[in-house]
Amino acid sequence: MKPKKIAPQPWAMAETIVFNTLVAYFRDAQYYGNVFAVTGNAGCGKTFAAKWFAGENKSVYHLECAEYWNRKTFLEKLLLAIGEQQPGGNVAEMMDATVDALFQRETPLLIIDEADKLSDQVLYFFISFYNLLKGHCGIILMATPHLAQRIERGRRLKRKGYAEIFSRIGRRFIPLSAVSKKELAAICNANSISDEETITTVYHECEGDLRRVEREIHKRRRKNLQQQNN
Template sequence: MVLVDDCGIGKTCSAKNIVKSLSNAFYIDCSQAKSKQQFVKLLAKTIGLDNKGKYIDVKSNLKYYLNQLDHPIIILDEAGDLEYTAFLELKEFWNATDGFCGWFMMGADGLKAKIEKGINSKKVGFAEIFSRFSDEYIRITPNGIADKKAFRQELLQQVANANSSGTIPIDTLVKKCLDKETTLRHLDTLLKISA
């Protein structure tokens, strides 16, 4: 699947928490490993494999190991940051682990733009990768202006309620975020200042 949604709504935090709660679930921050070599080495290291040695051997070991694990899932955050050759590696890994490993890509508008540009320009691999990732973009944030505002207010309120330990009233913090049209990152800063 591919999740493409607004910045600052908690995609990364949610993914990290999901990974902690599942066995054989792994989180990869693709902004930290943009080239194909960096990506493969980070993936190997993340799932607990030796990432030293020949690149082809590391890839082979990764494919073998992923097929041996019980229902592994790989969450690729900031997937739009991957260079073209690293992006193509996703198709190879998906093919090698088809039916054994779940793959989940997520990012903001840049990921969607990268995939659509690749597909529209008929660049090798993009249509195939999009097909393997279910041929659709999943979005949590509603599109309508009123619905989006209500969603943001509820999201900010829930996060503030769960994380507030300071003296500033939660409604005040949420209102500041809504008035400035900021994200959960700004709310996090306000919560820290309040504490």
């Protein structure tokens, strides 16, 4: 006999230092056309905050990058994110269409998530976007600390484009902090887990990765619901 299926519960948001820090930089970049590069470990909440901000604000375009993208794929995905439903043409035409579309928006913000997955040839687009949209469109590069290490190594080796990228982000990568136990407790409480022993166990097992936290909370929710239904 198959176990009774339990409907998944929605994930409740709890504000963390990472979330509030990112929202502050998103707002600054959007309303003042600023450019920032933000780095944080995998699972620290970068993508969650970006999706939330894009859902709550107009003219905010969040793009999750992938390592297999070439230049044309990147521009196709970006045009779709902006709202252009039938992107096409060569790279130059698509670049022009992207810039034109962003100029038509009021206070646009482009969040390039997982930027460390992009090849050099695609990452160079950041330089062009900065040059063509400066003061009109905010840009946020988000990645793991690997991007900062990559840019620093490229600068040291005098590789093409790396010094230009570093200059355009203000010669600084903004590091995000790891989730604290107090913040994790707030996340657990928001998602119906309040037992202190359970929270402590989750904190020590998650290693700062909120994806792991979500899995652990889901597992404990499911266990609690099953016990209630028995």
